[in-house]
Amino acid sequence: MKIRTTEQLLEKIDTDFAWRRKELSVIFGNAKSTKEPLQSTALRVGIALLYAHWEGFIKYASEMYLEFVASQKLRYCDLNHSFIALAFRKELIECEETNKSTIHNKTVKFLLESMEERAQIPCQGVIKTKSNLNSEILKEITATIDLDFTPYELKCNLIDAELLKYRNEVAHGQYVNVNLSDFETLYNEVTGMLNLFKNQIQNAAITKSFLKVS
Structure with missing residues (x-):
């Protein structure tokens, strides 16, 4: 079903965000309650899923927003x-x-x-995370759909030097030494950015910021 109304877009994004947020909360709670040596394993699983939802939600929400704008039948x-x-x-x-x-x-x-x-606005194959959603790719995505990248500028090092670094090490079978405190900080920062991105897209749809300013 095409996304034709703002309400449909908001519902789709809220639904997708909710299940991801719930799963991450479960993973975080499990890591906190697990004792060593199993906690190290739980934290590595947490890193992998944290990145998966980071990339997954940014891509999904962006594509849904593009589909919404394309369905408005606007002129160039x-x-x-x-x-x-x-x-x-x-x-x-x-x-x-x-x-x-x-x-x-x-x-x-x-x-x-x-x-x-x-206007013929492409929706498929436009948002490319390249399975490596670093700060530079995020910047290009926000530019593509006209979102403000400024709130993420101070998070670039966290995205690239922590989230991506840890995730790549886990993905390549390397041992990742992440303690619970570091994971909690990363968890809070990433979920915070996901919530920010959700709000940006929903606000853009509500305020119709995709339209030309007279």
């Missing part, structure tokens, strides 16, 4: 610059990959003459 001229850039991505890439003026002229002509047409 109704959209803000981020969504115009997304809608014309194919043409912009073609233009970037050549030095031919004929292609550049054709692209500019196409952009200018298509602004009154109904």
Whole structure:
């Protein structure tokens, strides 16, 4: 079912966030209540799932938001610059990959003459986490769907040097020495960022920030 209304989008995102948050809460509680040597294993499992939900929710919520905007049947001229850039991505890439003026002229002509047409916003294959959702990829995702990256700027080191580092070590079968205190800090920070991202997308839908500002 296509996401046509704000209410449908909010419900889908809330539902997806809720089950992830519940599972992470269970994992965290289990790690806290487990004694060594089993606690080390519980923490490594926790790291893997924490990253899985980090990547999974960001990708899911972003794709749902794109589907919602695409279903609004707007013209290109109704959209803000981020969504115009997304809608014309194919043409912009073609233009970037050549030095031919004929292609550049054709692209500019196409952009200018298509602004009154109904926008065709791609939804599939747009949000690419590359199974490695670091801060740079997150920045590109927020730029794609026109969210403010500023709140995440001070979290870049935590994302890259802690969450991604620990997750990659676990994924490659390496021993990860994470104590409960460090895991609790990472758990609180990551779940906090997921909640922030959820609120950003829901607020963007409610306020219709995807529209061009007059």
